[in-house]
Amino acid sequence: MILDRLRGNGFRRSTHAERAEAPIADALLATSRLGARYGSSVVLHDVDVHVRAGEIVALLGANGAGKTTFLNSVMGLVTLTGGQVFYDGKEITRMPAEERVNAGISISPEGRHVFGKLTVEENLRLGAGLKHQREFAENRDYVYELFPKLRQLRDTRGAMLSGGEQQQLAVGRALMCKPRVLLLDEPSLGLAPKIVARIFELIAHLRDDGVTVLLVEQNVRLALDIADRGYVLDTGRIDLEGSARELRESASVEEAYLGLVAQA
Amino acid sequence: MIELLAYSGTEAAQQVVNALSLGSVYALLALGVATVFSILGLINFAHGELVTIAGFVMLALRTEDVPWVFVVPAAVVGAGLAAVAMERVAFRPVRGAPVITLLLTSLGLSLVIQNLLLIFVGARGKDLRVGEWSNSTFEISGVIVKWFDVATVITTFLVLFLLTTFLRVSVRGLALRAAAEDFTMTRMMGIRADAVIRGAFLVSGLLAGIAAFFFLGTLGQVGYDYGFTPLLKGFIAAVIGGLGSLSGAVVGGFLLAALEIFFQVTLPAENTPFTAAIVFAIVVAILLVRPEGLLGRGVGFERV
Numbered sequence: 001m002i003l004d005r006l007r008g009n010g011f012r013r014s015t016h017a018e019r020a021e022a023p024i025a026d027a028l029l030a031t032s033r034l035g036a037r038y039g040s041s042v043v044l045h046d047v048d049v050h051v052r053a054g055e056i057v058a059l060l061g062a063n064g065a066g067k068t069t070f071l072n073s074v075m076g077l078v079t080l081t082g083g084q085v086f087y088d089g090k091e092i093t094r095m096p097a098e099e100r101v102n103a104g105i106s107i108s109p110e111g112r113h114v115f116g117k118l119t120v121e122e123n124l125r126l127g128a129g130l131k132h133q134r135e136f137a138e139n140r141d142y143v144y145e146l147f148p149k150l151r152q153l154r155d156t157r158g159a160m161l162s163g164g165e166q167q168q169l170a171v172g173r174a175l176m177c178k179p180r181v182l183l184l185d186e187p188s189l190g191l192a193p194k195i196v197a198r199i200f201e202l203i204a205h206l207r208d209d210g211v212t213v214l215l216v217e218q219n220v221r222l223a224l225d226i227a228d229r230g231y232v233l234d235t236g237r238i239d240l241e242g243s244a245r246e247l248r249e250s251a252s253v254e255e256a257y258l259g260l261v262a263q264a
Numbered sequence: 265m266i267e268l269l270a271y272s273g274t275e276a277a278q279q280v281v282n283a284l285s286l287g288s289v290y291a292l293l294a295l296g297v298a299t300v301f302s303i304l305g306l307i308n309f310a311h312g313e314l315v316t317i318a319g320f321v322m323l324a325l326r327t328e329d330v331p332w333v334f335v336v337p338a339a340v341v342g343a344g345l346a347a348v349a350m351e352r353v354a355f356r357p358v359r360g361a362p363v364i365t366l367l368l369t370s371l372g373l374s375l376v377i378q379n380l381l382l383i384f385v386g387a388r389g390k391d392l393r394v395g396e397w398s399n400s401t402f403e404i405s406g407v408i409v410k411w412f413d414v415a416t417v418i419t420t421f422l423v424l425f426l427l428t429t430f431l432r433v434s435v436r437g438l439a440l441r442a443a444a445e446d447f448t449m450t451r452m453m454g455i456r457a458d459a460v461i462r463g464a465f466l467v468s469g470l471l472a473g474i475a476a477f478f479f480l481g482t483l484g485q486v487g488y489d490y491g492f493t494p495l496l497k498g499f500i501a502a503v504i505g506g507l508g509s510l511s512g513a514v515v516g517g518f519l520l521a522a523l524e525i526f527f528q529v530t531l532p533a534e535n536t537p538f539t540a541a542i543v544f545a546i547v548v549a550i551l552l553v554r555p556e557g558l559l560g561r562g563v564g565f566e567r568v
Binding site: 096097098102116125127128131133177 | 432435436438439441442445446448449450451452453454455456457
């Protein structure tokens with residue numbers, strides 16, 4: 001049955017095809033044996049991750065473990081060496097990045113990447129793409145409700161915002177296309193604890209609004225507090241996976257991140 | 265004495281009009297070069313050929329005595345479509361290649377178009393049959409002004425206004441500005457890379473078409489290599505302003521024209537052939553002080 005579906009999508013047999021696992025049946029987003037490399041160094045190896053609708057899934061790991069590369073692979077920005085990406089029951093491994101966004105996968109990237117020369121409101125308008133301009137006012141008001149600060153700063157250029165404001169804008173912009181899955185890359189990076197708490201509160205709130213979240217985070221404790229499940233990436237491989245509670249209690253997670261947790 | 269002052273006053277006013285008119289054309293050309301550069305990091309050496317193509321559209325229609333009201337829009341649209349076709353045929357296959365590859369591609373494209381025109385329409389310039397209206401003038405307190413110059417300046421400012429509005433108000437315009445800043449992130453807004461790049465070429469082509477009417481209209485003719493001067497001026501103006509900065513391109517265009525007119529007027533007659541050399545020397549001096557151009561970005565920021 002899975003092979004039929006793959007053929008239906010014009011799937012070209014990869015080297016892994018005969019061994020490819022069927023993705024978890026009820027997953028909204030899933031990867032199967034995903035591999036990627038930059039130059040000669042392998043950064044992802046046989047990564048199987050799945051996210052069910054309505055879940056918050058945390059992707060943990062040290063610097064350079066491949067977390068950002070994994071998110072970029074899901075978005076279609078990285079050349080894969082193998083494996084597949086599935087979304088909403090269909091294979092999207094070869095789908096152009098823009099189409100993935102239009103299909104309902106959105107990202108707030110590492111480093112925020114706010115458009116510095118555009119105002120806050122222009123950033124949000126662009127976030128709605130060409131597809132969602134009709135619902136722009138409605139979605140914008142929703143984002144302004146989540147981040148009242150952004151409403152005050154609506155005519156300010158992105159470059160003039162503080163780090164915390166830019167982070168709010170990056171998340172808000174990613175929500176403008178009404179995504180079904182939101183990928184969040186290090187939303188706490190470089191922010192004051194108070195703002196971090198506010199953003200995590202918001203992520204939990206997004207789940208209640210029906211948005212599924214895949215969260216990359218170095219602050220393990222914070223991430224596992226709001227996540228349902230989690231994965232630990234170590235040098236490009238999934239080292240550990242389980243429910244947030246299991247991971248919280250797992251000694252190895254504590255060990256691996258003790259330094260980082262103490263810092264945070 | 266007073267008479268002399270009054271004379272030099274009108275003389276100066278006359279030259280200001282000339283500089284504004286010439287600067288308008290340069291600004292349109294520089295804007296076209298800068299638009300594509302801001303998105304792709306590519307200096308399109310075939311930009312001049314868009315002017316030539318617009319010229320040949322005009323020529324084809326004028327030979328049939330089509331009135332100018334129809335000729336101009338057709339030429340502008342023709343140049344726009346030609347730019348989109350250039351992107352599809354020549355630049356898309358090498359997208360993502362190193363900048364030097366893109367540069368050589370545009371140079372090659374320019375040579376191919378010029379030589380095709382040379383083969384099929386010949387080496388001699390062809391008369392566009394512009395007519396007397398292009399030389400009609402009016403006088404305002406001693407200054408004789410060509411209507412064509414007035415039209416050039418007004419059209420340019422109208423185009424600048426429309427372009428600015430487009431870039432501020434429409435989502436496609438916002439996408440162009442965003443892509444100039446962060447191309448990948450613009451794709452993450454669900455906006456297709458192809459659409460952004462095609463849009464940039466379309467804008468640059470339309471601008472070249474408008475510039476072509478004023479540039480070739482003044483010359484009254486068109487030939488296979490008439491795009492060279494427009495390319496050179498547009499490129500230099502864009503560099504002065506800071507490649508990739510659209511407002512810089514406009515400033516650069518007017519500055520370049522002002523310098524040219526200034527030296528043409530003030531140099532003794534036997535030295536006017538050196539105008540270009542002196543202007544280029546000044547451009548080099550500007551770039552020595554500000555390598556990023558007058559309104560360029562990046563380098564200057566880091567130095568502060």
